[in-house]
Amino acid sequence: MQNQRFQSWAISKTYMSKNPFLFNTHDLPRRAGEMREYELTIDSHEALGFEVLAIAQDEPIDIDLRIESVAEGILATATVRTEASGECGRCLDAVYYDVDETFQELYEYVEDPRQARKRNKPGKKRPQKSEEDDLDEDLVRQMDGDMIDLDGPIRDAVILNLPINPLCSPDCPGLCPDCGVKWIELPEDHAHAPADIRWAGLENWAGPTGE
Ligand SMILES: [Zn+2]
Ligand SMILES: [Zn+2]
Numbered sequence: 001m002q003n004q005r006f007q008s009w010a011i012s013k014t015y016m017s018k019n020p021f022l023f024n025t026h027d028l029p030r031r032a033g034e035m036r037e038y039e040l041t042i043d044s045h046e047a048l049g050f051e052v053l054a055i056a057q058d059e060p061i062d063i064d065l066r067i068e069s070v071a072e073g074i075l076a077t078a079t080v081r082t083e084a085s086g087e088c089g090r091c092l093d094a095v096y097y098d099v100d101e102t103f104q105e106l107y108e109y110v111e112d113p114r115q116a117r118k119r120n121k122p123g124k125k126r127p128q129k130s131e132e133d134d135l136d137e138d139l140v141r142q143m144d145g146d147m148i149d150l151d152g153p154i155r156d157a158v159i160l161n162l163p164i165n166p167l168c169s170p171d172c173p174g175l176c177p178d179c180g181v182k183w184i185e186l187p188e189d190h191a192h193a194p195a196d197i198r199w200a201g202l203e204n205w206a207g208p209t210g211e
Contacts, residue, residue, distance in 0.1 A: 020045045021151035025067055025074055025143070034069040049159055053086030053097060053166040061154070073108040073143055076150070080157055089165045090174030091182050097166060101157040107141050107148045 020042050028036045043060040055061065061082040068075045084097040141152065173183035178192040 019149065019151055021154055022144075022147050022149055023065065023067075023076075024146050025148055026146045028067050028069055028074065030069055032069050032071050036067050038065045038067075039063070040065055048155060049084055049162050050086075050164065052089060052164075053084050053095070053162050055082050055084050055099065055158060059083060059085075061158075063150070063154075065150075067148070070106070073106060074148060075104065075106050076148060076153070077104045078102065078150070078153070078157075080154055082158070084158075084162055086166050088168035088172055090172045091168060091184070092175070093168045093172075095166045095168050097162065099158055099161070101161055103153045103157040105141060105148075105150075105153040107143045110142050110144075 023038075023040070025036075028034055040063040041060050042063065043058055045058065045061065047057045048055040059082055061080060063081075064079040066077045068077075079102045080099065082099045084099055086095055086097070087093065088095050141149070175182055176186060176190065176192075181190075183190075
């Protein structure tokens with residue numbers, strides 16, 4: 001049916017535009033040991049990061065992606081390179097920060113729900129696991145058909161490693177708190193103290209019409 005086909009295309013296109021980090025693993029044979037490598041550039045995405053420092057919207061994100069078939073699913077290993085921009089926390093100058101991070105993420109095949117129930121029964125035939133492993137298990141990512149969603153791992157790798165207080169240089173002297181001019185542009189003896197004292201007195205004077 002022509003209409004139906006168009007509709008499903010439209011839906012998947014909307015979905016794709018919502019999440020540019022979905023990757024189709026269709027080309028990878030589902031046989032343990034098989035591997036494929038890709039060079040991707042994602043240049044249509046929302047801003048990632050904080051107000052002071054972020055990968056700007058649509059700033060190209062280059063990804064070297066390797067996907068491997070393993071018994072449980074697909075193991076993705078990636079290097080993520082991009083540039084974050086923001087402003088110095090002291091002088092408000094623009095700052096740029098090279099992002100070069102790696103991550104590895106396992107995407108499990110989605111199990112038949114009936115199978116999953118069986119496995120979760122007490123006395124299941126699974127190797128003994130520590131509490132830590134159980135915690136990790138909650139974070140297991142699953143495949144969505146042939147799709148793997150790189151959004152979470154990319155955000156984790158990139159955002160968690162961005163400096164929270166970006167500086168234009170480690171010893172940036174910042175701004176004069178009184179006039180807001182950069183210390184670096186002010187003479188060494190720059191000071192406001194005498195003027196401030198005079199004006200401080202006037203501030204309390206309500207003027208000729210005051211009491
Ligand atoms: Zn600065
Ligand atoms: Zn000043």
